[in-house]
Amino acid sequence: MTADEIASKFASQVPLVDEGEPVFNEPWQAQVFALTIGLYDGGHFGWQEWSEALGKTRAAQARTGEDDYYLAWLDTLSDLVVEKGLAEPEQLRFLRDQWREAYLRTPHGQPVELDEA
Amino acid sequence: MSHDHEQDPPSEMALRVKALETLLTQRGYVDPSAVDKVIDHYQNAVGPRNGAKVVAKAWTDTEFKKRLLENGTQTIAELGFIGLQGEYMVAVENTPSVHNLVVCTLCSCYPWSVLGLPPSWYKSHAYRSRAVREPRAVLKEFGVDLDQSVEVNVWDSTSEVRYLVIPQRPEGSNGLSEAELADLVTTNSMIGTHVLPPVSKVGEQL
Numbered sequence: 339m340t341a342d343e344i345a346s347k348f349a350s351q352v353p354l355v356d357e358g359e360p361v362f363n364e365p366w367q368a369q370v371f372a373l374t375i376g377l378y379d380g381g382h383f384g385w386q387e388w389s390e391a392l393g394k395t396r397a398a399q400a401r402t403g404e405d406d407y408y409l410a411w412l413d414t415l416s417d418l419v420v421e422k423g424l425a426e427p428e429q430l431r432f433l434r435d436q437w438r439e440a441y442l443r444t445p446h447g448q449p450v451e452l453d454e455a
Numbered sequence: 456m457s458h459d460h461e462q463d464p465p466s467e468m469a470l471r472v473k474a475l476e477t478l479l480t481q482r483g484y485v486d487p488s489a490v491d492k493v494i495d496h497y498q499n500a501v502g503p504r505n506g507a508k509v510v511a512k513a514w515t516d517t518e519f520k521k522r523l524l525e526n527g528t529q530t531i532a533e534l535g536f537i538g539l540q541g542e543y544m545v546a547v548e549n550t551p552s553v554h555n556l557v558v559c560t561l562c563s564c565y566p567w568s569v570l571g572l573p574p575s576w577y578k579s580h581a582y583r584s585r586a587v588r589e590p591r592a593v594l595k596e597f598g599v600d601l602d603q604s605v606e607v608n609v610w611d612s613t614s615e616v617r618y619l620v621i622p623q624r625p626e627g628s629n630g631l632s633e634a635e636l637a638d639l640v641t642t643n644s645m646i647g648t649h650v651l652p653p654v655s656k657v658g659e660q661l
Contacts (some may be wrong), residue, residue: 362571366469373475373495376485412468415475423480433474434467441464446613452477 350383359447376417382422457623505536506569506619507640511633512548524548529620536568544569545612548621549647554605555620556594556647558586559612566617570642578645587611597648620645626653 350449362368378382395417397409419425444450458658464470479485500556500612513520520527523530527561529545544566547555556575559565565577576582594600601607610618622644631654643649 363525363568364466366466366470366472368494369476369490369643372490373472373479375493376490377479379489380484382484384470409468412471412475416471419475424482424484425475429478430471430474433477434470436468436549437473438464441470 353422360414362408367411369410369411374411377415378417382424383418387418388418497601503569503571503640503642504637505571506566506645507532507637508534508633509534509546509569509619510621510640510645511637513548513621513647514628514636515633520548520621523621524632531619532570543616544619546609546610546619546621549623549650551623552605553608554594554599554647555610555618556586556590556602557610557612557618557620558583560629562579565612566619569619574642574646594648597643599648607642620647622647622649622651625651628654 340419362371374388377383378388392410392414395414399406414426416427416430418440420427420430433452437450440450443448465473476487478486480487501648511524512534513523519530519533519582520534523546527546531544531546547557549635584595585607590609591601594607612618624636625639628639632637639651639654641649641651644651
């Protein structure tokens with residue numbers, strides 16, 4: 339599937355914004371967005387299923403006054419991959435910590451990479 | 456002001472996404488090149504248009520340009536483009552005698568608020584290591600062949616200071632509106648790896 343096809347496929351489903359308004363404010367938002375589309379495309383969940391799960395996260399956010407759209411996206415995807423048996427919460431936390439350490443030990447100007455453990 | 460120190464790790468959210476990406480890629484659930492493709496596609500919808508608006512306004516409004524060069528952060532904020540991390544924006548102007556090129560040594564050092572997501576070449580090790588050492592050779596590979604008399608300034612971005620290049624206004628663009636001018640501005644021209652070609656026939660109406 340080409341990027342154009344992906345775009346038209348999701349045209350009515352992705353958060354379209356006014357012209358001139360950035361779709362993503364930070365790279366991680368684009369990455370979590372793209373990962374979601376990649377998993378959907380691989381048939382790991384349906385879009386309806388995704389929308390409902392995201393809707394639930396948004397609703398839970400609303401109750402606490404939180405309004406970060408892509409944080410909701412990230413929370414939803416993290417839960418969904420665990421629910422689908424694609425990942426384990428411990429493993430995700432472990433890798434997150436590994437990445438943090440990798441950033442902390444890498445001097446400015448060097449590419450940040452995980453140890454091949 | 457609490458600026459990020461250079462070696463601070465990215466936000467918790469960014470780290471969590473990295474963890475997801477690592478695991479899902481390792482296990483073969485997502486194809487990293489497909490992920491890149493989606494990101495590339497949306498890159499154009501993200502931010503380069505913001506930078507293009509800044510540039511077009513600088514071309515048409517001398518007072519704005521003067522303020523932009525003196526205080527990039529504040530002047531860019533006039534258009535509503537505000538950095539997320541409190542970073543300073545510095546605008547540098549290309550002229551017939553000076554060419555500016557921007558590089559970063561960490562992939563987060565990019566003016567997201569005006570340019571969106573960085574192109575992949577910008578994050579590449581090759582670009583990052585060569586842009587400072589041999590800028591003219593790098594520029595040539597981008598198709599920018601500068602006369603030896605042109606001074607090349609390379610700006611190394613940090614987490615605190617991000618640069619926006621104001622490219623030279625294309626020849627033949629007189630009479631175009633600010634919006635039409637903005638459409639001519641490319642992302643690479645605002646990083647310094649592209650020189651905008653002359654405009655032909657664009658100004659001729661009907």
